[in-house]
Amino acid sequence: MPYSALLTDLYELTMLAGYLREDMHEQQAAFDLFFREPPYLGSYAVFAGLAPALDYLSHLKFSDADLAYLNSLNLFDAPFLEFLKTFRFRGRVTAPCEGEVVFAGEPLLTVEGTLAETQFVETALLNIINFQTLVATKAARLKIAAGPDSEVIEFGLRRAQGPDGGLSVARAAAIGGVLSTSNVQAGQVFGLPVKGTHAHSWVMAFPDELTAFRAYAECFPDSCVLLVDTYDTLTSGLPHALIVAGELRELGHEMLGVRLDSGDLAYLSREARKRFDRAGFENVKIVASNELDEHVIHSIRSEGGCIDIYGVGTRLATCAGPEGGALGGVYKLVESNGKPRLKTTSDPAKSTLPSRKRWLRAVNPDGQFHMDVLDLQDHSGEPFRPGHIAFDPANPQRHKMVPLQCDLIDCRHVVMDSGEVLSQAPSLEALASYAAAQLSRLPEGTLRLINPHRYKVGVSRRLLELRNRLQTAATS
């Protein structure tokens, strides 16, 4: 479904009108999209949203209805509305693969083209990339907390931002490694496996719990997961589930699992595991839900909980948690009319890195990531090489040599040129595998949920010097 060209903040349109009037709209410009702080007090993010972003860019077009609406605002003159009729995005986009592990300050996207087209697409790109990256990162954290032997399922549709919000969640969660969802539409649109069992209301609609369980097992003998906490998990739900598991086996079927949705999940899951194992049902899976997040999952595992599948809803769909809720991605002008640009304010943390950049990853001979380095893209001066010093942009007193034995890999490639998408997007499964592989290559401690090791992102000497020159010029 095409995105509306009016998917934008008004100020993109007022600026566009201004650039046209000033005859600056065809000046060449470059913008970087980046975030200043990783989400969830973590150290990294998992990049996502590229395919929908490119879809937006390649189909950008004002419809007659859009133009009529803009005309009705009495804000824009006729030449501008005429200009919008043929306005398209014909620029270039440089980006990593979706699923790439990315860090604060790194240019996730660089968008190059005319000042008009590169400025206008700001709001839509931020809308798409911010949320998809935030969810993919949350999903990766959940997978890491759950460990390699457990699965995580996305259950968040009922708490997402409307129908489309629910779809965005499912797509991005898949890239982060949460590949199954309860959202049937997401299954249809993205080909993701859909999962689910029944609600408490199923049990309440029958005269008693055992009758309800038997009816459900009869309908779905080979995919029967029973929700066991409608009345009481230990004295009612589990004993009834055990009866049904036995009855299913007599008919030649195996019960798939039980779901715990309240109470002490660590304790109840150990108890459930014990009872099923004792009765010879070692393959019955234990599913848990109820306000789970990565910290709750970590705590359940540290107390010996026996959970095979975690269903995560609200905290995944809304990305709740400390410093959660939003990725503070921003979109900043780094070059215009051939000149590097810089934004400085009283808040030094908001100062940007000027010019078009190469984003390099130093990789150890064993394949582990050593650190990232941002260098200038232009050919003046010496490109960054192993053996060179990289500086902390927030505090250049801190610097570090990239060891000679490291390889330097370009983290990005050109994914759109002249407004054309250059290659087809990989499947969500392939992106999830890529994300998992990249995460496994980070230095020890970087994945820690709390107080993680901060992966280093340095800048080259020539990029640092350029920033310093521009800062001095701006303040003098």
Add this chain to the structure above:
Amino acid sequence: MPYSALLTDLYELTMLAGYLREDMHEQQAAFDLFFREPPYLGSYAVFAGLAPALDYLSHLKFSDADLAYLNSLNLFDAPFLEFLKTFRFRGRVTAPCEGEVVFAGEPLLTVEGTLAETQFVETALLNIINFQTLVATKAARLKIAAGPDSEVIEFGLRRAQGPDGGLSVARAAAIGGVLSTSNVQAGQVFGLPVKGTHAHSWVMAFPDELTAFRAYAECFPDSCVLLVDTYDTLTSGLPHALIVAGELRELGHEMLGVRLDSGDLAYLSREARKRFDRAGFENVKIVASNELDEHVIHSIRSEGGCIDIYGVGTRLATCAGPEGGALGGVYKLVESNGKPRLKTTSDPAKSTLPSRKRWLRAVNPDGQFHMDVLDLQDHSGEPFRPGHIAFDPANPQRHKMVPLQCDLIDCRHVVMDSGEVLSQAPSLEALASYAAAQLSRLPEGTLRLINPHRYKVGVSRRLLELRNRLQTAATS
């Protein structure tokens, strides 16, 4: 745009298949949609989302593509897929007006009809009502914090959950009283006023700030708002804005305002006000943005900040804040096959109130709200009247008589019957006025941002007794 019938968790479909197989699908049932805790550690919520929810219900229909997809899952049999072909929602919905002030435990919606149709719509109704109500409530809190003389604008598109999330935010924010938005598509779809100025990149694209300001003022002489913090607010942005304000006046125009986007907003806004007033520009408005929420706004005002318009983005679009991010609305079976139903678990806070209910509001002679009472809807026994005792459902030892001089108002009416919407939705402006009027009728302290007075919601003696009887029966 019609909602997909696959906008649902899979378990609604598995349960539907089960009810059909058990021949229970045509039993009569009633579900209540309610939340257990008000959002943001506050005491109330502003109900929103009814019109889109009714739109969903009245158009619910499985397309051929939906049925083909469901068939491909190898989970459902042919009679069920045949049943879905003609499946529609033909039930009844009882609800308050959008904009109504609502409290924990109150049945925001009661959905009555066949067990099949009432169960199936759970996920979509929760998706729509949870998020719209959460945003409308946040918007109301922002308006209350900003006070009667300041405006709040919704700036959240770039941090919302995708394009459609951004639209949902704008609609619900309007009901809560934040009627203007930066989101142009929301202006087009909902007729809301759209607002905006320019970004830092506008300033950076020009050789210097004054040139950039002059160019913007030339384009928009009667709606010129200048962003003054690209380099330095006090030494650069404000002096340049003052020059442009003077130049505009000489040409017969008045500058509309300046926007502060970083730094100490209380201090900078006082300073800006002083400078503009001294220069004779008393009507220049001061706009502030940058990670605002109701607590930041409250703090700015308590320090004498002079801000006319607050632009709130992230914290409105994502509903961030303590206990924010999601409204925990749930959808529970309260009656089936003519019998009242109850869900009890080991967690007593999750126990539901059985049966179909009347939701009454006791109103003092001066129009102020006194308390709310939930009573049974059926005609057996004596309906609740002034002079009767209402009980705290969480602790029936606490009870309170509704004074004889109070009027008892029904908070809800039937808004859909036999699947038909009964009346047209009012305009968003009308809903916003209604919400503001209702909020102004709450007891003192109920609107406080922190540690508010808890508005009382009691239950009638006959509802309490019914719940106790069912609880006893379930545990014996």
